Amino acid sequence: MASGFRRSIACQLSRVLDLPPENLIKSISAVPISRKEEVADFQLSVDSLLENSNDHSRPDIQAQAMRLAEKLKCDTVVSEISTGQGTVNFKINRELLTKTVLQQVIKDGSKYGLKSELFSGLSQKKIVVEFSSPNVAKKFHVGHLRSTIIGNFIANLKEALGHQVTRINYLGDWGMQFGLLGTGFQLFGYEEKLQSNPLQHLFEVYVQVNKEAADDKSVAKSAHEFFQRLELGDVQALALWQKFRDLSIEEYIRIYKRLGVHFDEYSGESFYREKSQEVLKLLDSKGLLQKTIKGTAVVDLSGNGDPSSICTLMRSDGTSLYATRDLAAAIDRMDKYNFDTMIYVTDKGQKKHFQQVFQMLQIMGYDWAERCHHVPFGVVQGMKTRRGDVTFLEDVLNEIRLRMLQNMASVKTTKELENPQETAERVGLAALIIQSRGDTGVFLQYTHARLHSLEETFGCGYLNDFNTACLQEPQSVSILQHLLRFDEVLYRSSQDLQPRHIVSYLLTLSHLAAVAHKTLHIKDSPPEVAGARLHLFRAVRSVLANGMKLLGITPVCRM
Numbered sequence: 001m002a003s004g005f006r007r008s009i010a011c012q013l014s015r016v017l018d019l020p021p022e023n024l025i026k027s028i029s030a031v032p033i034s035r036k037e038e039v040a041d042f043q044l045s046v047d048s049l050l051e052n053s054n055d056h057s058r059p060d061i062q063a064q065a066m067r068l069a070e071k072l073k074c075d076t077v078v079s080e081i082s083t084g085q086g087t088v089n090f091k092i093n094r095e096l097l098t099k100t101v102l103q104q105v106i107k108d109g110s111k112y113g114l115k116s117e118l119f120s121g122l123s124q125k126k127i128v129v130e131f132s133s134p135n136v137a138k139k140f141h142v143g144h145l146r147s148t149i150i151g152n153f154i155a156n157l158k159e160a161l162g163h164q165v166t167r168i169n170y171l172g173d174w175g176m177q178f179g180l181l182g183t184g185f186q187l188f189g190y191e192e193k194l195q196s197n198p199l200q201h202l203f204e205v206y207v208q209v210n211k212e213a214a215d216d217k218s219v220a221k222s223a224h225e226f227f228q229r230l231e232l233g234d235v236q237a238l239a240l241w242q243k244f245r246d247l248s249i250e251e252y253i254r255i256y257k258r259l260g261v262h263f264d265e266y267s268g269e270s271f272y273r274e275k276s277q278e279v280l281k282l283l284d285s286k287g288l289l290q291k292t293i294k295g296t297a298v299v300d301l302s303g304n305g306d307p308s309s310i311c312t313l314m315r316s317d318g319t320s321l322y323a324t325r326d327l328a329a330a331i332d333r334m335d336k337y338n339f340d341t342m343i344y345v346t347d348k349g350q351k352k353h354f355q356q357v358f359q360m361l362q363i364m365g366y367d368w369a370e371r372c373h374h375v376p377f378g379v380v381q382g383m384k385t386r387r388g389d390v391t392f393l394e395d396v397l398n399e400i401r402l403r404m405l406q407n408m409a410s411v412k413t414t415k416e417l418e419n420p421q422e423t424a425e426r427v428g429l430a431a432l433i434i435q436s437r438g439d440t441g442v443f444l445q446y447t448h449a450r451l452h453s454l455e456e457t458f459g460c461g462y463l464n465d466f467n468t469a470c471l472q473e474p475q476s477v478s479i480l481q482h483l484l485r486f487d488e489v490l491y492r493s494s495q496d497l498q499p500r501h502i503v504s505y506l507l508t509l510s511h512l513a514a515v516a517h518k519t520l521h522i523k524d525s526p527p528e529v530a531g532a533r534l535h536l537f538r539a540v541r542s543v544l545a546n547g548m549k550l551l552g553i554t555p556v557c558r559m
């Protein structure tokens, strides 16, 4: 087992250090490859070892590393032991490394890296991931897009690790905007437009009614009344609202499908209209709710009146707010799913909101509040299309597909594509999902397609057996070393819930593949060498595809 190397190093160390191997495994890491020099395969950081022990004196770690290295011996697995900056370095027997890594990649397939000892002892957890959560009739902005991408990634990764994941889309489907929409639809709505293009039409109505309401007090008043009717459960008003919601969800589902995203539950703020009232009662009964002179009700989280710690939970007319509904939703989800972890993915503008919600749950006596986590992200660039600022996700998807089709048209092989639209869509999505560095997403797709065509050209005839001795040039070794690290990258992403570790890993992998593609020829090489190289390329493609899929990208085979 590729990751088994760590265990076998840990066993040897355990004898010398008199610590159980389990405690050592996570201190041993695969060494990132370097362009400049040949590196060892694994290293043990003496520093991290000291963190494990109770020895806080921290004597010179360099001397410690040397002393430790002297006590260790090479064996059938480890062929060389050396020291670096506070580390003991291990080089694995080259043939063993090659054979083990390649066999493991092929054998484990989509599970490669996920079965690593880094994840051993991991029990199956119930995880709720709430993400995307756009507001009906309002813009689907870049924050919602990032939330969709990151949340989907987190859910994919947790699922791949064997956890039971529930994906929730918590729609902004309640509030004054529906008062405006209700009134606006009566004034400027068209049933046919609503049916054929709900998101667009509702947005148009919303924009128009907002303008009217600004000039005409009676429109504003009737919007207010409409919302009041909704809050009071008026059947007719609710029926119209329900229609807006249902049609919007239908359209959302269709668009998310294009993105390769699905949800187990379409929830929303509207679900918690009544439960919010229960939350208010509960808070009150615990003496946590304070009435203000304005007639609103607040919770003072600091206990000393510090205004930044005061959270309003009820308006003067008795209705709930965003935070109240989040309290009700969290409690409801606990009842329903009994989750071990709940993750909310939004832009970092909502950091304080979630801190306060979690803190309120805590003081209400829900000790599971500590199982709730907010994953914030920064939003850098806005979404723009040629028509200007983006309102609809579908416009972004269409535009990026068109752009990809135009790019691809200049490439010869595109003409032979069976379904250029679909390929353009997949490549475009890759670009959209990985917005970090220029065209990383496109580059990954390109690399995948290229590796795939290698296999197609040369077939799998060579693949049954291969000679490890044929993969000892530096380009091959770098690839093997990099493949060896995949489990650590997955582990890191699973800890901090950030996709960037995987993104940069795949980028490096693709660069390595490009170099190897240029130098490690297949065509004019003896069968033995060609076979071994094909094997290596196939392993690269497999890991590349695994990583892409976790990120939510469907790899293409041609482009």
Ligand code: ARG
Residues within 6 Å of the ligand: 130, 133, 134, 135, 170, 171, 172, 326, 344, 346
């Ligand atoms: N609909 C909200 C917005 O667009 C995001 C909801 C985030 N989730 C939550 N439970 N508050 O800002």
